[in-house]
Amino acid sequence: MTATDPAQAPVTTPDPAPARLRAPVGRLLRAELRWIFRRPRTLVVLGLLTVLPVITGIAVDLTAGGAAPGAGGASPDGPPGGEPPIFVTMATSAFVLPLGSLMTLLMLLLPLTVAMAAGDALAGEQSHGALRGWLLAPVARGRLLVVKAVGVLAVALVAATLVVASGFVTGLVLAGADNLASMSGTELSVGEVLGRLAVAIAWATLYLMAVGAVALAISASTEHPMLVVVSVLGGLIVSGVLLQISALDWLHPYLLPQSLGSLVDLIRDPVATGGLGEGAFRSLCYLVIGMSLAYARLTTRDG
Numbered sequence: 001m002t003a004t005d006p007a008q009a010p011v012t013t014p015d016p017a018p019a020r021l022r023a024p025v026g027r028l029l030r031a032e033l034r035w036i037f038r039r040p041r042t043l044v045v046l047g048l049l050t051v052l053p054v055i056t057g058i059a060v061d062l063t064a065g066g067a068a069p070g071a072g073g074a075s076p077d078g079p080p081g082g083e084p085p086i087f088v089t090m091a092t093s094a095f096v097l098p099l100g101s102l103m104t105l106l107m108l109l110l111p112l113t114v115a116m117a118a119g120d121a122l123a124g125e126q127s128h129g130a131l132r133g134w135l136l137a138p139v140a141r142g143r144l145l146v147v148k149a150v151g152v153l154a155v156a157l158v159a160a161t162l163v164v165a166s167g168f169v170t171g172l173v174l175a176g177a178d179n180l181a182s183m184s185g186t187e188l189s190v191g192e193v194l195g196r197l198a199v200a201i202a203w204a205t206l207y208l209m210a211v212g213a214v215a216l217a218i219s220a221s222t223e224h225p226m227l228v229v230v231s232v233l234g235g236l237i238v239s240g241v242l243l244q245i246s247a248l249d250w251l252h253p254y255l256l257p258q259s260l261g262s263l264v265d266l267i268r269d270p271v272a273t274g275g276l277g278e279g280a281f282r283s284l285c286y287l288v289i290g291m292s293l294a295y296a297r298l299t300t301r302d303g
Contacts, residue, residue: 025143032151036117042155045113049159052109053101053167060097061174094175095193096183096267098167099200103263105163106204108236110156111211115232117155118215119225121148122298127223141299149216149291156208160201168197186269196266203263203276210256210283213290220297256286 036042180188188196211232219228239255242248252258259279265272 025147028143028147029150032147033154036120036151036155037158039120042117045116046159046162049105049109049113050162050166052105053098053163054170056101056104057097057167057170057174093179093181093183094168094171094177095180095188095196097171097174098164098197099263099267101167102160102163102200102204103260106207106260106263107240107257108233110159110163110204110208111232111236112229113159114152114156114208114212115215115229116225117152118148118212118219119228121151122216122219122294123222123228124219124225127225142295145216145220145291145295145298149213152212152216153205153209156212157201157205160204160208164197164201168193182269183264183267184269188269196271199276200263200266203280206280206283206287207256207259210286210290213287213294215290217290217293217297220294253282256282259283 177190180190180193182188214235215228215232218231219225222228236257239257243252243255243258259275259282262275262279265275
């Protein structure tokens, strides 16, 4: 037996460490949506949004009673253009109630619902340490923001759809399926009504996503989800006050709530698209700015 020359012994190299596979986006989205819509407070708020148009319709119907003028008739106290006030028309048209309810809830409750979802998406998970688990999955921070933004978008879409659907069904029960009139007194077909309601849902979802993008930017900068809700609430209140000051007319086009009044154009006939287009563009600007700030903050922060 001869000894083996150490110089001729085969050289072994250690096996390379296995590459970490990225978590599939589809699985992340399913997990995020499942987590959002299993959260009790989300279900409670969505249930409240569904009930409020029913309460509004019943209250308006009881208040107007038989004294409400027809959808096409002019009210003595109405605007000079001959259109009756919107709350009077809500009692006599199954088409106006869902849009009137949507406009009312877009002033405060719907944006707060989206702000709550955005606060839980980043700040809430950061405070509980769950956000670190996403990064260990591994999930890139840009993909993480996309998943969280889709979750906020789902909440906005579901909330707006529930409000409109609940208001439309309530209007059909109270006013009947034969009375689908606009504020201008024009009778509309079911297809026209559903088309306008779909446009209202899409427009409201874009508006709410703009609010959600700003909320995500705040949520990426803090560990306190209530701070996100309070910040959005404060911004909405301050914007509403500024919109009432005529000396600040130059500032009004830059305030997001300035767009809310354009939803009334969907109730009139013919539909004026100028205000809706301007509001959609304003929402897109807020959406881009908010998501950019959220991405910049999320990719530069430690931990």
